[in-house]
Amino acid sequence: MEFGLNFFPSCAPEERSAEDYWADALYLCGLMDELGYSHVRTVEHYFHPYGGYSPNPVVFLAAAAQRSKKAKMITGAVLPVFNTPLKVAGELGMLDAISNGRLEAGFARAFLPNEFETFGIDIEESRDRYEEGVEQIRLLLEQENDQDLHITGQPRFGPDGLLYISVGDFNHSKRAQDTNSLQGKMLRIDVDNPGGGLPYGIPSDNPFASS
Numbered sequence: 780m781e782f783g784l785n786f787f788p789s790c791a792p793e794e795r796s797a798e799d800y801w802a803d804a805l806y807l808c809g810l811m812d813e814l815g816y817s818h819v820r821t822v823e824h825y826f827h828p829y830g831g832y833s834p835n836p837v838v839f840l841a842a843a844a845q846r847s848k849k850a851k852m853i854t855g856a857v858l859p860v861f862n863t864p865l866k867v868a869g870e871l872g873m874l875d876a877i878s879n880g881r882l883e884a885g886f887a888r889a890f891l892p893n894e895f896e897t898f899g900i901d902i903e904e905s906r907d908r909y910e911e912g913v914e915q916i917r918l919l920l921e922q923e924n925d926q927d928l929h930i931t932g933q934p935r936f937g938p939d940g941l942l943y944i945s946v947g948d949f950n951h952s953k954r955a956q957d958t959n960s961l962q963g964k965m966l967r968i969d970v971d972n973p974g975g976g977l978p979y980g981i982p983s984d985n986p987f988a989s990s
Contacts, residue, residue: 781817782815782816783811783816783817783850783851783853784808784816784818784819784820785819785855786819786833787833788800788833789828789829789830790828790832801839804821804839805842808846808850809847811847811849812847812850816847816850817851818853819852820840820852820853820885821836821855822855822856823835823887824891824894825894825897825898826897827891827893836854836855836856836857837857837870837871837874840852840854840878840882841874841877844879844881845877849881851881851882851883852874852878852881852882852883853882853883853885854883854884855885856886856887857884857887858889859886859911859913859916860888860898860900860904860908860912861889861894861898861900862912864915864916864919867912867916868920872920886916888905888909937967940971941969941982942967943967944965945965968980968981
């Protein structure tokens with residue numbers, strides 16, 4: 780059996796300040812090696828007393844890693860729906876380095892309606908955004924050569940009825956200016972009008988119409 784610390788700051792400023800909460804949390808982290816605790820984790824939430832003191836678990840865990848030389852640092856959990864994959868992957872990689880390889884990354888879908896409303900994201904998209912975000916973060920952390928990795932954004936229909944899909948240009952090769960490459964572009968697809976033997980059409984003013 781293993782024991783660890785789990786911090787979920789469910790309190791308002793008038794009940795307890797963030798300074799006091801995290802000071803006590805870090806003090807307890809300093810006792811983990813002595814007590815034989817195996818891990819510490821914290822959450823990601825926003826704006827409200829229900830976990831709102833912890834909008835980024837990586838920040839706290841980076842500090843906790845300096846109080847313990849043995850315990851695992853667990854994100855419990857990162858919310859891909861409210862973050863960009865590149866930022867999350869970079870922060871997780873940095874935390875793993877700071878903790879000397881003790882990171883265990885956990886992810887979650889998010890479920891609080893007020894958080895989705897504040898970020899302007901439809902809660903019905905939570906599953907798709909979660910699955911897409913986790914996969915992109917995994918690729919970023921595992922891929923050794925980023926030249927073959929090109930992150931895309933969430934496809935969206937525009938007010939003109941066309942489907943818009945962004946395609947990343949991850950290796951900074953300025954392909955956004957190269958009309959011979961689809962990388963680094965915003966693509967538009969007419970899903971209602973087949974064309975060119977395809978079940979969809981490419982708008983005639985799209986520079987890739989003849990590609």
